[in-house]
Amino acid sequence: MSPHPHAPAQEDAANTHHGHGHEAGHGSLRGYMIGFGLSVILTAVPFILVMAGVFDSKLLTAFLVMALAVVQIIVHMVYFLHMSPRSEGGWTMMALLFTLVIVGITLAGSLWVMHHLNANMMPMSPEMMKNMP
Secondary structure, eight states, rough: HHHHHHHHHHHOOOOOOOOSSSSHHHHHHHHHHHHHHHHHHHHHHHHHHHHHOSSHHHHHHHHHHHHHHHHHHHHHHTTTTTOOOTTTHHHHHHHHHHHHHHHHHHHHHHHHHHHHHHHHOOOOOHHHHHHHH
C-alpha cells in the first residue's frame, strides 16, 4: 500500500483544474507548420492583390482582403490557440461567439452613427469655411 492512497486522484484533480490534463489539445510540429504556411499564404495573397492591382474594383479588392483576414483569424485560432468545440468543454467557443457578437454590435453601431452623422451634417460651402473662427 502506498503512503499516499489518494495521490493519483489528487493529481488528476489538479491536472483537470489547471487545464493540464491529457485532454488539453497541444499542437504538434506538423500542426504548427501547417498553420504557419497558411498564415504566410493568407498574408501574401492580399498583399499581391493590393500591390499588383489585380482587380479594377477597389470594393472587390477590399472585400477579398477582409474575407482572407477572417480566414486567417480562424487559422490562428485553430492552429495556434487550439480552439475547437471540444476544448475547455466548449467554453472557449462560447466566449469567442460572445466576443464576436459584441464586436459586431459595436462595429455596426459605429458605422450606423457615422453614416447618420454624415447624412445629417449641415453642408458647408467654401465661403462659409473662410468665415469660421
